Structure formats: structure tokens, C-alpha cells
Amino acid sequence: MKVVGVGCGPGMLTDEAARVIGDAALIYGSARAIDLARSEIRDRCEVHEITDYKALRSLPDDAVVLSTGDPMLAGLGYLGGEVVPGVSSMQVAFARLGLSLVKAAVVTAHGKDHAAAIREAAEEIGRGKVVFLIADPEFSVKALAAALPGETGLAVCEDLGYPEERVAVGTAAEPPVPVSGLFVVVVGC
Incomplete structure (x- = not known):
């Protein structure tokens, strides 16, 4: 195979x-x-x-x-x-944001326990990593933002590579809101 x-x-x-x-x-x-x-x-x-x-x-x-x-x-x-x-969506998201992959940590919340993924992302940010979080349509960016220091950078990257691609950047204090179901979140950007 x-x-x-x-x-x-x-x-x-x-x-x-x-x-x-x-x-x-x-x-x-x-x-x-x-x-x-x-x-x-x-x-x-x-x-x-x-x-x-x-x-x-x-x-x-x-x-x-x-x-x-x-x-x-x-x-x-x-x-x-x-x-x-x-x-990968990670390569594209980091390229769109001008970020190096060297300090990246991957967290998946797609079909997984969202609360555990949020805790893991917060821990990785505490270690100085930039988190690439694979979300699913029910994932709450607002709940993620609430678990982070207000100045933490957040980017919601949607439909990467498609004509309707959208990258919205904000902070944990003012997080970007996804508008489609196909998105990832970059934390610490």
C-alpha cells in the first residue's frame, strides 16, 4: 500500500x-x-x-x-x-504568517477532547513553543483564548490553499473568530 x-x-x-x-x-x-x-x-x-x-x-x-x-x-x-x-496545512499556515517551523509544537483537537487540547496548547506556549492546533468545526477559539495570557498572539487560518483562504490574526484578549469549519489555529505567533 x-x-x-x-x-x-x-x-x-x-x-x-x-x-x-x-x-x-x-x-x-x-x-x-x-x-x-x-x-x-x-x-x-x-x-x-x-x-x-x-x-x-x-x-x-x-x-x-x-x-x-x-x-x-x-x-x-x-x-x-x-x-x-x-x-501540509502547517507548512502553509506558517508560511502565510512568516513563521519558522523550528519552535513548532503540534496539538490536535480534531475529533479529540478539546479541553485536553487547550491544556496541552497552554503548556506548550509556557515552554516557549509556537503551537499549531488542528481544530474541528466544534472547537472553541474563545475557550482556547481564555486559557492563555491576553497578549498571546493567535491566528485562525481557514481553507488554506483554496480561493476562499482566510488568515485572521489577533490576541488571546481579542481572538479572531473562524467563519468556516476547515480551520487551524496558530498560537504564539
Whole structure:
């Protein structure tokens, strides 16, 4: 099996990923991942939208699994096999904000305990890190801001790579508010 990162938005597919996708006879991916890779998928390739993520470990050896962003950043890289990296939302967010990745700490709140993620983010800020927080639509930026010193910089980065991309910057005292469900938060920027 190959797990291929298709990037976090349109036009972020690497040459290596495009080659692997173009050579594939069998592809699995979310609707969004398939859409991002569509231009590279051959007409005779069998494409399946993933409906059962638990069944992915039982796919045939020749399957190519598409993962949005980079498979090793809260993606499908855990499946094993060969992993082809992709352009992650973290890379794009830090580039848009002009931040180095050297002091980054990753916290995920996507489908996880939000209160625990907020505590972890606050701890990482206390260690001098810049936190990249992977959110889900129900994540409360306001609750995160309440757990931080007022002067802490916050950026809400939405729909990265898409035409409707939006990066809003504020502080914990005056936090930016997400307007879409596809967002990440950079804390300590």
C-alpha cells in the first residue's frame, strides 16, 4: 500500500505524489482528497471513496490511499506502507504568517477532547513553543483564548490553499473568530 499526501488545497500536489497517483490502478480517498488529486487520476483507475476508515488496513498491497495535507500530520500515515509526503496545512499556515517551523509544537483537537487540547496548547506556549492546533468545526477559539495570557498572539487560518483562504490574526484578549469549519489555529505567533 502507498499513502499519498495530496496537499491541503488545490495546486499543492507534489510531482512525486502526482506520479504515484498517475501510475495507480486502485485509489481510495475521502471525497476532498479525490477532488484534490482528480487531475492526476487515470481514466482506467478504480477509485473508491473511503466510507470505513477501520477497513483501510485490509486494502490490497497495490492500493494507493490519498490523505489530505501530509499523511504524517494527523493523516493516514499510520497505515504504514510507503508514505509520499504532501504539503501540509502547517507548512502553509506558517508560511502565510512568516513563521519558522523550528519552535513548532503540534496539538490536535480534531475529533479529540478539546479541553485536553487547550491544556496541552497552554503548556506548550509556557515552554516557549509556537503551537499549531488542528481544530474541528466544534472547537472553541474563545475557550482556547481564555486559557492563555491576553497578549498571546493567535491566528485562525481557514481553507488554506483554496480561493476562499482566510488568515485572521489577533490576541488571546481579542481572538479572531473562524467563519468556516476547515480551520487551524496558530498560537504564539
